[in-house]
Amino acid sequence: MRLTVNGRVHTLDSALPLSLLELLRDRLALTGTKFVCGRGECGACTVQLDGETVYSCLTLAEACDGATVLTVEGLAPGGGEPSLSPLQRAFIAKDAAQCGFCTPGQLMAAHTLLARNPHPTDDEIRSGMSGNLCRCGTYPKILAAVRAVADGEFAGSAGSAEAGSAEAGSVNAA
Amino acid sequence: MPRKTKGAAKPGGFVQTTVEIEGRTETRIVEIPAFEPAAWGTDAELGIVGARVPRMDAPERVSGRARYTTDIVRPGMLHAAIVRSTIPRGTIRSLDASRARAMPGVLDVLGPGDAPAGTRLFGREIFYAGQPIAAVCAATGHAARSAAHAIAVEYDTLPFAVTFEDATAKDAPKVRAKGNVMENAPLVISRGDMDAGLKAADVIVRREYRTPVQLHTALEPHGAVAEWEGDRLTVWESTQGIFRVRENVSKALGISLSKVRVIKDYMGGGFGAKNGAGPHTYVAALFAKRQGRAVRCINDREAEQTDSGNRPSSTQRVTIGAKKDGTLTAIFASIDVPLGISGWEGGPGQIYHELYACPNVRTEETFAYVNASGMAAFRGPGYVEGAFGLESAMNALAKELKLDPVAFRVKNFAKREPRTDRPYSGNSLLQCYKEGAEVFGWSTNDQRPMTNDRLRVGKGMAAQVWPTGGGPPAYALVRMNSDATVDVLAGTQDLGTGARTVLSQIAAESLGAKLSDVRAIIGDTQSLPYTGNSWGSMTTASVGPAVRMAAEDARRQLFEAAGAMFDAAPDALEARDSRIVVRDTDRTMTFAEVTAKLGNVMIIGKGSRGPNPADTAIMTFGAQFAEVEVDLDTGIVRVLRIVAAHDAGRIINPTLAESQLEGGIIQGLGYALFEERVLDRRLGLVMNPTIHDYKIPTMADIPLIDAFFVAGADPVANHTGARGIAEPPMIPAAPAIAAAVSDAIGADVTEIPLTPWRVLAAIAAKARR
Numbered sequence: 001m002r003l004t005v006n007g008r009v010h011t012l013d014s015a016l017p018l019s020l021l022e023l024l025r026d027r028l029a030l031t032g033t034k035f036v037c038g039r040g041e042c043g044a045c046t047v048q049l050d051g052e053t054v055y056s057c058l059t060l061a062e063a064c065d066g067a068t069v070l071t072v073e074g075l076a077p078g079g080g081e082p083s084l085s086p087l088q089r090a091f092i093a094k095d096a097a098q099c100g101f102c103t104p105g106q107l108m109a110a111h112t113l114l115a116r117n118p119h120p121t122d123d124e125i126r127s128g129m130s131g132n133l134c135r136c137g138t139y140p141k142i143l144a145a146v147r148a149v150a151d152g153e154f155a156g157s158a159g160s161a162e163a164g165s166a167e168a169g170s171v172n173a174a
Numbered sequence: 175m176p177r178k179t180k181g182a183a184k185p186g187g188f189v190q191t192t193v194e195i196e197g198r199t200e201t202r203i204v205e206i207p208a209f210e211p212a213a214w215g216t217d218a219e220l221g222i223v224g225a226r227v228p229r230m231d232a233p234e235r236v237s238g239r240a241r242y243t244t245d246i247v248r249p250g251m252l253h254a255a256i257v258r259s260t261i262p263r264g265t266i267r268s269l270d271a272s273r274a275r276a277m278p279g280v281l282d283v284l285g286p287g288d289a290p291a292g293t294r295l296f297g298r299e300i301f302y303a304g305q306p307i308a309a310v311c312a313a314t315g316h317a318a319r320s321a322a323h324a325i326a327v328e329y330d331t332l333p334f335a336v337t338f339e340d341a342t343a344k345d346a347p348k349v350r351a352k353g354n355v356m357e358n359a360p361l362v363i364s365r366g367d368m369d370a371g372l373k374a375a376d377v378i379v380r381r382e383y384r385t386p387v388q389l390h391t392a393l394e395p396h397g398a399v400a401e402w403e404g405d406r407l408t409v410w411e412s413t414q415g416i417f418r419v420r421e422n423v424s425k426a427l428g429i430s431l432s433k434v435r436v437i438k439d440y441m442g443g444g445f446g447a448k449n450g451a452g453p454h455t456y457v458a459a460l461f462a463k464r465q466g467r468a469v470r471c472i473n474d475r476e477a478e479q480t481d482s483g484n485r486p487s488s489t490q491r492v493t494i495g496a497k498k499d500g501t502l503t504a505i506f507a508s509i510d511v512p513l514g515i516s517g518w519e520g521g522p523g524q525i526y527h528e529l530y531a532c533p534n535v536r537t538e539e540t541f542a543y544v545n546a547s548g549m550a551a552f553r554g555p556g557y558v559e560g561a562f563g564l565e566s567a568m569n570a571l572a573k574e575l576k577l578d579p580v581a582f583r584v585k586n587f588a589k590r591e592p593r594t595d596r597p598y599s600g601n602s603l604l605q606c607y608k609e610g611a612e613v614f615g616w617s618t619n620d621q622r623p624m625t626n627d628r629l630r631v632g633k634g635m636a637a638q639v640w641p642t643g644g645g646p647p648a649y650a651l652v653r654m655n656s657d658a659t660v661d662v663l664a665g666t667q668d669l670g671t672g673a674r675t676v677l678s679q680i681a682a683e684s685l686g687a688k689l690s691d692v693r694a695i696i697g698d699t700q701s702l703p704y705t706g707n708s709w710g711s712m713t714t715a716s717v718g719p720a721v722r723m724a725a726e727d728a729r730r731q732l733f734e735a736a737g738a739m740f741d742a743a744p745d746a747l748e749a750r751d752s753r754i755v756v757r758d759t760d761r762t763m764t765f766a767e768v769t770a771k772l773g774n775v776m777i778i779g780k781g782s783r784g785p786n787p788a789d790t791a792i793m794t795f796g797a798q799f800a801e802v803e804v805d806l807d808t809g810i811v812r813v814l815r816i817v818a819a820h821d822a823g824r825i826i827n828p829t830l831a832e833s834q835l836e837g838g839i840i841q842g843l844g845y846a847l848f849e850e851r852v853l854d855r856r857l858g859l860v861m862n863p864t865i866h867d868y869k870i871p872t873m874a875d876i877p878l879i880d881a882f883f884v885a886g887a888d889p890v891a892n893h894t895g896a897r898g899i900a901e902p903p904m905i906p907a908a909p910a911i912a913a914a915v916s917d918a919i920g921a922d923v924t925e926i927p928l929t930p931w932r933v934l935a936a937i938a939a940k941a942r943r
Contacts, residue, residue, distance in 0.1 A: 017316075025245075029247070030238070031245035031247075032237070032238020034242075034244070034394075034442070036395075037475050037866075038475065039475075041864060041866040042865050071238065072237065072238035073237070073238045075237070088233075088236040092228050092233065092236060093228060095228070095830060095833050097229070097236055098672075098833060099392075099393070099442050099443045099669060100232075100234075100236070100240050100440065100442070100670060101392075101394045101443060103235050103236055104238050126874045130872040133393070135443050135841075136443060136670050136833075137838070138837070139872075139873040139876045140876060140879055142873065143873065
């Protein structure tokens with residue numbers, strides 16, 4: 001089977017009795033996507049499959065032949081800070097990740113949500129993101145981050161010296 | 175302010191000091207640090223400490239690069255799965271692993287009698303459902319889990335008790351080998367004269383409050399990867415305490431401390447449940463030894479929900495009395511707590527003694543053992559449960575007295591810590607009441623708005639206290655590299671709280687370095703100096719001062735080196751933004767210019783946490799206000815708004831601290847409305863061991879939250895002026911929400927979670943009266 005993950009084409013044994021999540025984590029070493037419940041209850045394993053939000057723990061790898069997958073590792077093509085996506089920068093600036101374990105799934109859910117509905121209301125964000133659980137309670141910050149991206153607050157390139165920059169060097173007293 | 179300690183407080187000498195951990199007081203003999211930096215007082219001019227700096231490890235967390243224990247892969251790594259008892263009490267008659275052993279990929283099985291006694295694993299006697307009874311090691315996780323299911327177990331069952339009532343009944347079955355009730359029950363804490371206090375009261379309120387078992391539900395389960403090199407063991411563990419895991423593993427396996435290395439880089443939540451090694455750790459280590467390969471053992475979700483600790487339930491029978499003017503005269507609570515098969519007396523009682531200046535207070539707590547998984551610390555253990563009883567009773571009494579709940583609390587404000595009659599290092603609780611009420615728009619004279627016939631709005635409030643002084647021992651090193659970057663080295667943990675960021679800010683501030691040049695290296699017992707567990711909201715107040723001292727020590731050395739280069743006295747130098755200036759001149763040199771001249775000569779500052787001030791109560795305070803909407807037809811509660819005002823001394827990073835407040839409030843909201851482990855009394859089994867059936871809040875449940883800190887610093891507590899904050903916001907959330915529900919429906923609510931049927935029952939009970 002052929003699978004395109006984050007822009008890279010993989011040719012794999014089609015008889016793999018795996019979920020898409022296991023394929024990503026165990027075969028392709030893309031461990032950004034997390035396993036939490038394994039039964040579609042928490043959203044930690046959320047990825048984008050052919051433009052749709054899916055729970056990768058409930059998606060059979062075999063059924064993904066020819067598909068295109070985007071994971072958290074693909075949001076910032078360079079992997080490094082300069083290329084972080086607006087959503088990733090917004091999550092940093094709004095402090096939308098505490099332990100960070102649910103964060104990859106939250107980012108992928110938000111990414112697809114904004115792709116389909118670039119200008120959601122707060123209630124649409126709440127409803128669109130309510131399939132992704134967070135135990136640390138970062139929800140208000142996630143809402144703020146998605147809101148900010150929808151409002152264009154992080155539209156510039158990452159290099160610009162906006163509030164979302166993770167460069168902590170230039171600190172002003174609070 | 176002078177810092178007094180008991181004994182001869184000479185640098186290098188040793189003194190006795192006390193440290194409060196999760197409400198317990200421990201006495202320790204600690205070394206006096208070589209020097210103690212002058213405390214950062216309220217008016218200290220600080221640039222980096224106190225700034226809203228983005229979380230420094232956030233780029234790793236948002237890019238998928240952060241490596242959690244569950245992501246660790248070692249060459250040739252094998253996988254282990256634990257087999258758990260399906261009955262609550264009995265003995266294993268037979269355990270047949272032959273089918274499991276024959277399955278593809280299966281390499282090894284551990285069963286009854288196969289584990290060292292120190293691990294307390296795989297005994298034949300069963301004390302609760304979910305107890306580990308065997309384990310399988312296989313080439314893949316799939317194979318290990320499949321083989322675990324293929325192990326056939328026959329049991330001889332015994333009678334069991336999973337409720338407090340059943341365990342303490344006259345003819346109760348033997349829950350465990352020793353008694354069903356904790357020794358010396360009940361645990362009585364008392365001050366004053368209860369009879370006199372009740373006699374002096376004009377109004378007395380009596381209520382029985384019930385709280386549920388709450389499950390931590392960290393999204394990353396407990397897990398470990400173990401690997402041996404000869405007789406040295408390395409353990410990657412998702413833990414709040416690397417040094418405690420090291421100690422546990424060393425004791426359990428009978429190997430010396432120095433041969434065990436524990437590493438924790440990132441972890442997916444702890445909340446109190448990950449304070450030491452567990453069965454998964456020992457299973458990974460034992461299989462790794464037997465197989466000569468690395469082994470990963472991660473709890474599955476059902477194990478995480480049924481056997482990784484919990485906040486125990488409680489029944490609190492409260493009697494509370496006051497004079498007409500609102501002066502409290504008596505607080506009494508008789509409390510039952512079923513701990514599970516093991517646990518400690520971190521019960522609801524303590525907060526009854528600490529929050530108000532009442533002369534007569536008495537709690538009687540009985541802790542029973544039941545045939546269910548043991549309790550563990552869970553964010554504000556005891557105080558969260560106790561606050562629901564105490565604060566609900568306070569609100570009920572305020573109503574009887576026709577007093578405003580805020581004014582009633584202000585009236586009974588404790589000027590000294592009332593349980594032990596000690597002065598506070600600092601206490602701005604009155605400010606929390608005032609600012610919280612202002613921001614919320616609190617006034618009990620409002621007409622209750624009614625959206626329509628079905629929807630009623632109500633509001634309520636509650637307060638909080640929690641011991642958060644932290645303390646020794648904790649050590650840190652601050653190392654300046656030859657490229658002028660700075661490493662903070664401390665064997666602590668970042669649970670997602672922001673410890674890396676906060677410690678880096680403290681170091682950068684003290685050293686005069688750019689924050690972007692500073693990196694905190696944490697989470698490795700082999701290469702880093704000791705610090706304690708990240709529990710009890712202690713990390714900032716324990717490790718922070720050690721880091722500050724280490725940074726000051728590094729700065730002193732840097733100034734001596736630069737002084738020689740400048741031909742200036744070290745005390746004529748100042749540093750800021752990684753640049754040294756000779757005071758009152760234009761002579762300047764960057765840190766990089768100094769370190770370039772030093773070459774490979776290193777600057778290493780050393781710091782340790784000094785003793786706590788003697789006979790001083792160091793606590794964090796807060797008040798929360800809630801507004802809810804209740805649907806009278808369905809019983810569904812929607813929280814509309816929470817305002818939280820807390821006092822935790824100096825806030826090192828307001829953004830991260832506010833995230834802690836919001837997180838605590840949201841876990842408190844879950845506790846108030848949804849979260850409840852359901853344990854079937856006849857089967858002895860957990861009925862909701864999944865995240866679908868055990869409800870935690872989702873984004874759709876979140877109200878508007880305005881959580882903030884009242885201004886201040888606490889230079890008496892320690893020289894950074896900071897106290898702890900992670901646990902306190904969870905304490906008053908549930909009673910504030912419950913009070914708002916009570917206000918909305920016009921009836922008392924005495925049991926959480928406030929699921930629709932409980933709310934409807936409260937409404938129906940009111941209608942019957």
